[in-house]
Amino acid sequence: xxxxxxxxxxxxxxxxxxxxxxxxxxxxxxxxENTETTYFMQNxxxxxxxxxxxxxxxxxSEEMISQGVIVMGMKQAQMAHGDLVKKLIGRVIxxxxxxxxxxxxxxxxxxxxxxIPEHVQVDDVLHLILNHLAMSGQDFVARVxxxxxxxxxxxxxxxxxxxxxxxxxASVVIEVLANIGAQVTYANIDSFGEQTTAFINREAIVSDHxxxxxxxxxxxxxxxxxxxxxxxxxxxxTSHANVIGLTIKKQTQGLVTTVLNKGRHTVGRIFQxxxxxxxxxxxxxxxxxxxxxxxxxxxxxxxRVLMLSRRARGDANPLLLIDENDVxxxxxxxxxxxxxxxxxxxxSRGISERMARxxxxxxxxxEVLAKMPTQAAQQKVMAEIERKLQYEDD
Amino acid sequence: MTTLKVENLHVSVAGKEILKGVDLxxxxxxxxxxxxxxxxxxxxxxxxxxxxxxxQVTQGNIYMDGQNLADLSVDERARAGLxxxxxxxxxIQGVTNAEFMRAAINARRPENDQINxxxxxxKLDEKREFLAxxxxxxxRYLNEGFSGGEKKRNEILQMMMIEPQIAILDEIDxxxxxxxxxxVSRGVNSMRSDEFGTLMITHYQRLLDYIVPDxxxxxxxxxxxxxxxxxxxxKLEAEGYAGLRDELGLDVHLTDEEINAEV
Numbered sequence: 001x002x003x004x005x006x007x008x009x010x011x012x013x014x015x016x017x018x019x020x021x022x023x024x025x026x027x028x029x030x031x032x033e034n035t036e037t038t039y040f041m042q043n044x045x046x047x048x049x050x051x052x053x054x055x056x057x058x059x060x061s062e063e064m065i066s067q068g069v070i071v072m073g074m075k076q077a078q079m080a081h082g083d084l085v086k087k088l089i090g091r092v093i094x095x096x097x098x099x100x101x102x103x104x105x106x107x108x109x110x111x112x113x114x115x116i117p118e119h120v121q122v123d124d125v126l127h128l129i130l131n132h133l134a135m136s137g138q139d140f141v142a143r144v145x146x147x148x149x150x151x152x153x154x155x156x157x158x159x160x161x162x163x164x165x166x167x168x169x170a171s172v173v174i175e176v177l178a179n180i181g182a183q184v185t186y187a188n189i190d191s192f193g194e195q196t197t198a199f200i201n202r203e204a205i206v207s208d209h210x211x212x213x214x215x216x217x218x219x220x221x222x223x224x225x226x227x228x229x230x231x232x233x234x235x236x237x238t239s240h241a242n243v244i245g246l247t248i249k250k251q252t253q254g255l256v257t258t259v260l261n262k263g264r265h266t267v268g269r270i271f272q273x274x275x276x277x278x279x280x281x282x283x284x285x286x287x288x289x290x291x292x293x294x295x296x297x298x299x300x301x302x303x304r305v306l307m308l309s310r311r312a313r314g315d316a317n318p319l320l321l322i323d324e325n326d327v328x329x330x331x332x333x334x335x336x337x338x339x340x341x342x343x344x345x346x347x348s349r350g351i352s353e354r355m356a357r358x359x360x361x362x363x364x365x366x367e368v369l370a371k372m373p374t375q376a377a378q379q380k381v382m383a384e385i386e387r388k389l390q391y392e393d394d
Numbered sequence: 395m396t397t398l399k400v401e402n403l404h405v406s407v408a409g410k411e412i413l414k415g416v417d418l419x420x421x422x423x424x425x426x427x428x429x430x431x432x433x434x435x436x437x438x439x440x441x442x443x444x445x446x447x448x449x450q451v452t453q454g455n456i457y458m459d460g461q462n463l464a465d466l467s468v469d470e471r472a473r474a475g476l477x478x479x480x481x482x483x484x485x486i487q488g489v490t491n492a493e494f495m496r497a498a499i500n501a502r503r504p505e506n507d508q509i510n511x512x513x514x515x516x517k518l519d520e521k522r523e524f525l526a527x528x529x530x531x532x533x534r535y536l537n538e539g540f541s542g543g544e545k546k547r548n549e550i551l552q553m554m555m556i557e558p559q560i561a562i563l564d565e566i567d568x569x570x571x572x573x574x575x576x577x578v579s580r581g582v583n584s585m586r587s588d589e590f591g592t593l594m595i596t597h598y599q600r601l602l603d604y605i606v607p608d609x610x611x612x613x614x615x616x617x618x619x620x621x622x623x624x625x626x627x628x629k630l631e632a633e634g635y636a637g638l639r640d641e642l643g644l645d646v647h648l649t650d651e652e653i654n655a656e657v
Contacts, residue, residue, distance in 0.1 A: 340447070345484035348444050349498035349552060350472035359489045359497065366488015366535070 013098035013201070015225045017283045017315050018254030023223055025199045026099050028169055030109045031138035039163060040129050047071065047127030051163065052140075053110055057129075067120045071128075074111030074143055085113055088145055092175035092231075093203050100199045104141060104173040111143035111172075114156075118149030118179065125155045125373045130172065132196060134164035140196075144174040148182040150207075155185040155373045160200075162193030169197045176204035178212050180234065187215035187373050189380055194221040194251070201227045208234030208263070215371045218245035218253060219384040229258040232266035232297075243272040244365040246384070247280035247312075248391040254283045261290040261297040261327070270301035273365045276312035278394050283314070288329060289321040299329040306364055307337055308357075308392060358389055396422045396459055396475055396559040398443070398591070404453035405435075405442045411452070412438045414616035422559055422591040427602055429627060430613035431635045432649045436595045437481060439613075440564045444478040445471050458560070473502055475559035479549035479566050485537040491548065492518060492532040495555045502556075521554040525581050542569035550581040561585070563594045567601040579604030599631040614639060615646035 012021065033052035041049040041057040046064075048071050049057040055073035064071075070081060078085050095105040112128050132140035148154055160172065170192060178184050184204070192198050198220065204212040216228050230239035239259055247253045259268030270286045288299035303316035318331035338360055346356035362369065362385055372378045398420040405413040412435045420426050430436050442449040443456055445468040456463040458474050466474060486494070495518065500508045518532060525547050537545055546566055553561050563582065567575055582592065582605050594605065602610070602624060610626040611618045614635065619642055620626065630638060639646055 339484070342484045342486055344446055344468060345480065346486070346494070347468040348472055348478055348480070349494070349556065350469055350501040351497050352469050352501060353467070355497060355501070356469070359494070360486065363486045363488030363535070369488060 010096065010099040010102050013100055013225070013227060015254040015256055015283070016285050016317060018225060018252065020223070020225050020252070020254065023169075023197050025169060025171065025197065025225070026103055028103065028107060028139040028141055028171055030107050030141040031133065031136055031168070032109070033133040033135055033138075035133060039131055039161065040159065041127060045127050046124035047129070048073065048112055049129040049131070050110060050112055051131035052133035061124070064122065068117040069120060069122065070113065070115040071126065072113050074108070074113050077113035081113070081115070084115065085145070088147055088177065089143065089175070092177055092205050093173055093201060100171060101173055101201055104143060104171045104201075107141045108143040108173070109141060111145075114146040116148050116152045116154055118152055120149065120152045122152070122154040125157050128156060128158040130158070130160045132160070132162045132168070132170050132192065134162050134166040134168045134193070134196060137166045137168060139168050140170035140172070142170075142172045144172065146174075146176045146186070148176070148178045148184050150179040151181040152179075153183040156187065157373055157377055158186070158188040160188070160190045160192060162196045165193065165195055167195040171199045172201070174200070174202040176202070176212060178204060178206050178210040180208045180210060182207070182210040184210070184212045185215065185373060186212060187217070187371070187377060189217045189377065189384070190220050190226070191384065192220040192222055192224065194249070196220070196222045198222065198224045200224065203227070203229040203231070204239065205231050205233055206237035206239050209236045210234060211238040213240045214242060215368060215373070216241065216243045217368065217372070217381050217384070218243065218255070219381075219388065220253065221248065221251060223252045225254045227256045227258070229260070230268065231260045232263055232268055234263045236265045237263050238267040240269040240271065242368040242371060243284070244368040245274045245282055246277070246388045247274070247282045248277045248388050249394065250279050252281040256285040256287065258287040258289070259299060261288075261294045261299055264294055265296040266294060267298045268300070270303070271367070272303040272316070273368060274305045274314065275361050275364065276305060276307050276309065276314045277388065277392055278309050279311045281313040284316045285319065286317065286331070286333075287319045287321065288331070290324050290327050290329065292323040294324050295326040297324070297327045299327065300331070302332045304333065305335045306361065307335060358386065361385065361389065395588070396591070397457075398476070398560045398593070399457040400439075400443070400454070401457070402454035403439070403442065403451065403456065405438055406450045406452050407438065407448060412616055413442070415454070416616070416618055418611065418618060420560060420591045420593050423588040424609065425586070425592045425594070425605065425607045426609045426611065427594045427596060427607040427627065428611045428613055428618075429596060429630060432597070434613050435616045436613055437564055440478055440562045440593070440595055443562060444468060444476060469501070472558075477553050477556060477558035477561040479553055479561065479563045481564045481568065483537050483545050483549060485535070485540075487535050487538050489536050490533050491536050494536050495552060498552065498556055517555065521551055524554070524584065525551055526577050527551060543571070543574045546570055546578055547574070550578050554581055554585065559589065560591045560593070563592060565595055565597070567596055567598060575601065576604060599627045602627045612638060614644060619644060
């Protein structure tokens with residue numbers, strides 16, 4: 001894939017109202033660390049855990065294997081299913097998409113590959129755990145590809161963590177290709193550490209009558225830019241992109257959530273809820289785009305940010321770009337503070353101010369929290385909220 | 395015995411004086427009703443006792459058993475034994491009713507002695523059935539999408555779960571049909587004991603047919619102008635507030651007076 005012909009560098013991906021050029025995310029040295037430790041997965045959970053270069057846990061049921069389901073570390077998949085991997089990678093997020101995605105395409109040396117053939121219903125929630133081993137000071141460059149065949153159904157829970165505390169960068173590009181009639185729920189909890197500066201790009205292609213729903217929980221502690229996107233290419237394709245995030249200390253977290261309505265009668269929903277503490281910055285950009293010819297489509301978005309500190313900075317920017325008349329669309333956005341009446345009500349029942357605030361904040365993110373696919377994932381998100389709220393008084 | 399004592403209470407909201415010297419004593423074991431025309435300060439009294447930040451005490455004091463409430467935050471007042479069933483309860487998405495009530499009960503218990511989940515559920519089921527509330531109610535988000543009647547029932551359910559010493563019920567009857575009113579009243583009556591006192595705020599005598607008070611106070615122009623027994627409420631029903639005002643020779647304007655005069 002190396003190309004020696006000199007060419008103008010691609011532009012950096014756009015994250016409106018987020019200044020991240022100085023993070024130097026386009027200068028990465030892929031790490032090569034190995035480990036034998038499994039950090040998060042426990043038998044018999046379905047799925048895979050990849051840490052650095054190592055796959056330390058993998059459990060795929062006999063039934064799934066007999067149906068042709070592939071769940072592998074990216075390196076193993078490139079060896080075992082080279083042609084398939086080569087054919088698919090870059091199909092959703094092109095290698096020319098932007099400078100950071102292109103660089104990921106050139107440099108990734110780890111990741112996860114999932115292939116689900118047509119007419120397969122995966123009953124277990126499929127866990128995909130990616131850990132950045134930040135021990136040598138080198139960077140994490142990972143690629144995830146999830147292919148869902150026609151009329152198949154799967155729920156994915158992806159997690160990302162930093163192990164180790166060296167100051168490093170991470171680039172993770174995640175492609176989801178949902179074929180005709182596929183039903184996909186893609187939940188993720190991103191928890192990169194304070195010393196990890198990262199770019200995460202998740203995008204799905206949604207074919208005719210397929211559904212891809214994102215439940216995207218951002219609990220990273222470092223500086224990070226995140227893109228979540230759905231291309232509703234097929235007739236009647238649907239995508240709900242739900243995002244929650246909580247920022248602390250001095251971190252900056254910038255998001256762009258995009259739904260592109262291309263097919264007729266497509267339905268796109270963006271729903272974002274963020275909480276900002278201390279001196280941190282959280283920016284939600286929501287983009288709903290309906291192209292000409294996508295008749296009968298619907299693009300809705302709602303982004304709300306709660307500021308818990310006067311020194312915090314928050315933004316919720318809705319953008320609707322519509323090039324077709326026969327559509328419905330709408331947006332709502334707000335930046336506000338904790339509702340005093342709710343606090344008063346909770347406290348009037350004897351609940352302390354601290355606990356009441358925690359309940360209100362959890363409630364604020366409750367709609368997305370409730371959609372996390374497992375009880376364990378819901379509890380994990382609640383634990384993350386509590387962990388981050390400990391910094392409230394800093 | 396616990397005593398709530400309101401002494402010469404003056405309260406302002408946004409710079410305007412609403413309460414102009416209220417005196418009141420509520421002991422556990424007693425049921426008090428405060429009646430009065432619209433805009434006379436009944437809700438102001440209840441919110442001030444609970445400690446709503448928008449209500450400013452400019453003069454006078456409120457005590458619970460000698461403890462001055464001015465020194466206590468809203469949650470501390472609640473833990474001291476006060477409860478306010480609100481006229482307009484907040485809706486809180488993402489927090490279930492059951493979880494909220496458990497947090498409220500646990501807030502009153504030491505950290506190493508939190509209520510056991512099974513005993514909590516048993517108690518909740520018992521009280522919920524007593525108030526003819528459905529099982530799914532417990533798992534719904536706090537007051538979210540509840541009808542007016544469901545919210546009132548939920549306030550009473552919370553009261554029965556928390557078991558306060560003194561409960562203030564702010565227009566718990568408003569917006570209830572007669573069947574719901576009976577259910578809510580049954581809940582309040584079930585709490586009646588030497589360990590429990592109530593201050594009910596209402597416009598209508600009807601509520602007092604179901605929860606018979608020991609004392610009835612009439613509030614007008616930011617003060618309690620008359621106190622009597624249950625028969626005072628019946629008299630008011632018959633003669634209206636204007637009749638009482640004229641009898642007492644008070645110079646108080648009643649919001650709805652002109653309208654009634656035209657009828």
